[in-house]
Amino acid sequence: MPMIPQARKLPSQARSRHAVAAILEAAARILERDGYAGLTTNKAAELAGVGIGSLYQYFPNKQALVAALHRRHGEETLAAVREALRLSAGLPWPAQLEQLVSACLRLHLAAPGLHRVLEREWPQFDAPPADNPLDAALLDCVAEWLAGGGLPVERAPRLLRMADSLIHGLALDGAPDEAELTRCVAAALTAYLALPWQGPEIST
Incomplete structure (x- = not known):
């Protein structure tokens, strides 16, 4: 696995955090619209409304x-899961x-073009679960x-692996129906959890 590109530094002040957030949002919009080939640091800086020098303070290249x-x-996924559990508590x-x-x-359905780049073109730029504190959380x-x-x-590790494979496999092709996909994925995961428990499963 290649070394994952790293940011040069983390923003420490509110203004710099806002700039970094704007740069990432601009990069996400370009990837969604134009794919990986269409992303350049110059385009990201221009769309974010920052100078290219400001971008390079934090990101050495588009891979970063x-x-x-x-x-x-990963942060958005964790936040979404926690919020869904909070809202569905008691059900x-x-x-x-x-x-x-x-x-x-x-x-994923809100930005399928972005997630095709992240999950299919450059998944190696995501830290593996064993080294990723967001995955651990x-x-x-x-x-x-x-x-x-x-x-x-x-069953938690395999449940997450199944959910990841099903969601990425079904949500990133064509123009899927959200309600139908939800029923399909939820039914598969429910069936897995409802299987009789017979002891430890193989870690995946």
Whole structure:
């Protein structure tokens, strides 16, 4: 696996954080519209309304922008899962699972072009789960939800792997129907969780 491109530094003040957020949003919009080939640091700086020198303070090249967008997507996914669990608290676990799937699908369907770049063209710029604190936090969140519903916590890693594969495999092609995809993915994950528990599963 190639080394993941890194930002030069992290913004420390509100103004610099705003500039970095604008740069990342501009890069995301360009990737959504024009794909990876259409992204340049000059285009991102221009669309963000910052000088190219300001961009280079934080991102040495466009690969570092893509890596940063991977991290931003991880943050958004974790926030979406936590919010879905908060809003669905008290519902039966299959209904909660459907809310989780719906929240994650909306993230991808809102910008499928961006996520095709992140997940299919340059997935190697995303830190592997073993080294990614966002993935660890997401796993802990899902494991806590399973435990609260009396479901086998040991299934959390495979549940996440299945959800990731299904959502990326189904949401990024064509013009899918969100409601139908939600039912499809939620049904598959519900069936997996409803299987009789027979002890530890193989880690994936």
